[in-house]
Amino acid sequence: MENYQANNPSTSPLTNEVKTFYQRDLQHLFLAFFRDPVNGLHGIFGNPPAKAFLHAMIIFGSVFVLYLGGSYLLVGDMRDYMSFSSFLSIGLSPVLIMLAIAGLSFVIKIVGGKADFKNELLTGALCGLPLGLIMAVALVLRVFGGGINPLTMFSSPLGGGWLMTVAFLYFFLMMVNVFQQSLRAAGYREALAWYLSPVSILAAMYLGMSVVGNLF
Numbered sequence: 001m002e003n004y005q006a007n008n009p010s011t012s013p014l015t016n017e018v019k020t021f022y023q024r025d026l027q028h029l030f031l032a033f034f035r036d037p038v039n040g041l042h043g044i045f046g047n048p049p050a051k052a053f054l055h056a057m058i059i060f061g062s063v064f065v066l067y068l069g070g071s072y073l074l075v076g077d078m079r080d081y082m083s084f085s086s087f088l089s090i091g092l093s094p095v096l097i098m099l100a101i102a103g104l105s106f107v108i109k110i111v112g113g114k115a116d117f118k119n120e121l122l123t124g125a126l127c128g129l130p131l132g133l134i135m136a137v138a139l140v141l142r143v144f145g146g147g148i149n150p151l152t153m154f155s156s157p158l159g160g161g162w163l164m165t166v167a168f169l170y171f172f173l174m175m176v177n178v179f180q181q182s183l184r185a186a187g188y189r190e191a192l193a194w195y196l197s198p199v200s201i202l203a204a205m206y207l208g209m210s211v212v213g214n215l216f
Helices: 002-007 013-035 042-046 052-074 076-081 084-112 117-143 162-185 190-215
Strands: none
Touching: 013 052, 013 117, 042 117, 042 162, 052 076, 052 084, 052 117, 084 117, 084 162, 084 190, 117 162, 162 190
16 A cells, blocks of 8 residues: 555655645635635744745745646637637746745845745745735636736736726735735834835836746
């Protein structure tokens, strides 16, 4: 039995970690995220879990798959005229934004003291939760006739209709709040964190989309 489990990919340690994350840890993150949107993540950033890096990687991968598959469903018949690179660019867009957020958080914190890039990946990953919700909302609107075009979701969010615009702005503020809690947990004063957070998120979105534009 032990040899079978060792050779069976479905029972590999990584697979078990992913299952545990989706069954337990992701729920805890969402509860912390929504029950106390002001301070819910502060403790997580102040005392990152031992598996923070692994959890961050799972969220990164999940957001990529969500955007890659979600964009394929959103475009409908247009998929016949789109190449795989188009869908790949959509899938990579939020991932690169999350990486840029992690990088900016690391730079800001290293200037103010000490920072661990692996832990900062968790900051980028948790900012990916609102990004994932954007795609989820777009899919719901697609089902009910919203007609959202994922190609313009980031480059022109105001072109997705008033409901998508409101959702985009709302989730942007959620990302700002995540970044702000991360800075506060690192010892930054609330006023400074308040000013740095929206600028950092906007800069990360610009950097991420610029890289995608240059790659594809």
